[in-house]
Amino acid sequence: MLRLDDLQLFVRTADAGSLSAAARALDVSPAVASAALKRLEHELEVRLLVRSTRSLRLTAEGEQFLAHARAALRSLAEGREQLAGGKAAISGELRLSAPSDFGRNVLLPWLDAFQQEHPQLAVRLLLGDRVSDLFRHPVDIALRYGIPEDSSLVALPLAAGNRRVLCAAPGYFARHGMPRQPEELRGHNCLLYMLGERVHDRWRFTLGRRETSVMVRGNRVSDDADVVRRWAVAGQGLVYKSWLDVADDVRDGRLQLAMGEYLGEPTPLNLICTHRAQLTRPVRLLREYLQVRCAEVLAKAPW
Known part of the structure; x- marks a missing residue:
């Protein structure tokens, strides 16, 4: 049976690119961390990481399993929130990607206001106009114009009427x-x-x-x-x-x-993620907040 702490160690190691860094973050010894990865690989019967004295990289199977491990951890966190009645303040880190222009000039002040409402929430913002590979890059959600070409992604509208x-x-x-x-x-x-x-x-x-x-x-x-x-x-x-x-x-x-x-041309703005399990309470609250702000801007559109 897969252990939650083993999954956490694997995800941390993949994000940090270092087993020792992941061990420090989780406050365990390198020996315990190494044993956890070996135990996880044994349970899955695949090699997840290729390790040497100087480098660490995911195998093809490790890259494939990483998305599922992230989703499982998020799903468990969401379950805990629901059991608590959703009354607790949202916290943790929300990692999102956004287009450069929208991100710098529109989204930044909106995020400032959102974090003032939820001061325990940390945000990691990646800006760029290239479409992020959500299965590979360390982001939870992406804000993007247009419908994604990859039909396996979940796209939720933020500003469907934008042009x-x-x-x-x-x-x-x-x-x-x-x-x-x-x-x-x-x-x-x-x-x-x-x-x-x-x-x-x-x-x-x-x-x-x-x-x-x-x-x-x-x-x-x-x-x-x-x-x-x-x-x-x-x-x-x-x-x-x-x-x-x-x-x-x-x-x-x-x-x-x-x-x-x-x-x-129609240019809808969407919130994109790899799986609905990623729609945690912080993500849902942010989506609702952005929908309201986008609607305010669209109300003054010239069409």
């Missing part, structure tokens, strides 16, 4: 004019960012039942969406961005909307 908007700094429009229809974008400097491994250079708009797709070009491309937004605020060109990302800039006059009669 892209076309905008630029007032100074840019003063120098180059404001486009009135999608075809005019070919004559403008469009600031581009990368989605995955490709440049997002096909911008789609809808007017009534008519959908228009335009291939755009520009002199600046980045794999960081926040950099692209900053270029736009500096007057370097047009951007086609999520309303959640630019709502504050539009409100404060740093950016100005264009082609307002056209609808931009």
Whole structure:
């Protein structure tokens, strides 16, 4: 029978990349930690870790089992919370990944307020526009625009009605004019960012039942969406961005909307995890909190 402390030791070792570090974190001796891993491997009849005097790495079987071990530990923690009636203050560490622009400029103050409500909760935030591999990276949940291509992931909506908007700094429009229809974008400097491994250079708009797709070009491309937004605020060109990302800039006059009669592409924001067992009480509370905040921003959307 698998032992809970053996699972905890295995997960800690995988996260730390070190058996001795995991042993220190759990306040056990290296000998006890080594015995726990051997006992777990014996029960599973597989090799989970390849260890030497200088390195430690997961085997293919270890990587596969790690997600299940994490889910089992979280499920047990959630069960304890439910038995306690959900009245205890939430605590522990919540590890999440978020897009760079949304994370830096929108999510950060929201997380500050959320932690003020729950001061015993620690947050580890990873920012980036590349889609995190939730089975490999040490995160509990990810906030991402769009529906994940991997159908095995759980995607829960935070802002289902979010869309892209076309905008630029007032100074840019003063120098180059404001486009009135999608075809005019070919004559403008469009600031581009990368989605995955490709440049997002096909911008789609809808007017009534008519959908228009335009291939755009520009002199600046980045794999960081926040950099692209900053270029736009500096007057370097047009951007086609999520309303959640630019709502504050539009409100404060740093950016100005264009082609307002056209609808931009739907860009839903979702909370993504590998299994519903990861929807612990802290995750559920954070999701509810973010849904309310996103709804406040969307209530002021131009469509």
